Amino acid sequence: MIESVEKRRSMFFRPAKGSESKKQVLAANIDQLAAVISVMQPPLKPGLIDRFLIAAEIGGLRPVVIINKIDLGRIPILDEIEKWYAALGIEYHIISALNGDGMETLEKSLTGHKTIFAGHSGVGKSTILNRMIPGLDLKVGAISESTDKGIHTTTQIELFELPRGGYVVDSPGLKVLGLWDVQKEELDEFFPEMLEYRDSCRFTGCSHTHEPDCAVKQAVDEGRIADFRYKSYLTIYNSI
Ligand SMILES: Nc1nc2c(ncn2[C@@H]2O[C@H](COP(=O)(O)OP(=O)(O)O)[C@@H](O)[C@H]2O)c(=O)[nH]1
Ligand SMILES: [Mg+2]
Ligand SMILES: [Zn+2]
Secondary structure, eight states: OOOOOOOSSSEEEETTTTEEEEEEHHHHHHOEEEEEEEEEETTTOOOHHHHHHHHHHHHHOOOEEEEGGGOOOOOHHHHHHHHHHHHTTOEEEEOOOTTTTHHHHHHHHHHTTTEEEOTTTSSSSHHHHHHHSOOOOOOSSSSOOGGGGSSSSOOOOEEETTTTOEEEOOOOOOOOOOOOTTOOGGGGGGOOOHHHHHHHHHSSSOSSSSOSSHHHHHHTTTTTOOHHHHHHHHHHHOOO
C-alpha cells in the first residue's frame, strides 16, 4: 500500500524502452552519482565519464568518479584524468576492488550519502559492493543482461545499506544516458572550463567545433583545456 508520495528533489533517468523521448526514472532523492569505470576490461573511455558528469548535473546529483581495477596497471590517460578532474573539483577514486586499494577512502566518501552506481557491466560495481558490505555476496561477473533487452523491460534496481550509514543503489547494465534535456547550444555550459573562454570566441553562439577564432579551440591547443574533455565535448555535441 502506498501511504504517501514524497517530492522528487533529485533523480537519475534513462530513455524509456521503446520511447526515446520519454524518461524512465531509475532513482529519486539520492544525492550522489558514482560513475564507475575500469582502467581496462572493459577499457576506460573518458567520454563516458563526461556523459555521466552531465547526467549528474542535470539530475541535481554530486558526481563521484570511481576508476576500478588499478591492479591491472596504470594507463597514461589516468595522469590526465587526475590532473583535470582535480582542477575541476570533481572527486575521483582510483581503486582496486580486488585487492582493496583505495577502498577505505571510497567507503568514507560514500558513508552517510545515498549514491547511485552507474557504469557498464563488468567494471566491478558488484565487487565493490561485496567488499564494502560484509556478507552481501552479490553475483560477480554475470554478463547476462537479459532484463535489459527484449520485451521484458523490468529493470532490476537494488538499494543496499552501508554498514556505517548511507545507501548505494546498484543499477545493473545501465548503458544509455538520457541527455535530451541538453541542447547543442548549451552543451558548453556543462564544461565549466570552457565558460571562461567562450565569450572571447569571434562569434556569439560559437559551437567551438569549426568556427574561426574560437577561443575554446585555442585554449585546447595551448593545453589550458584538456584534450580528452574537448574530445568528449565534440562526441556529445555530434550525438545531440
Ligand atoms: N582485476 C580486477 N578485476 C576486478 C576488479 N573488480 C572486479 N573485477 C572483476 O571484473 C568482473 C566483473 O565484476 P562485477 O563486479 O560483476 O562487475 P559489474 O558488472 O559492474 O557488477 C569480475 O570478473 C570481477 O572479478 C578489480 O579491482 N580488479
Ligand atoms: Mg553487477
Ligand atoms: Zn568557440
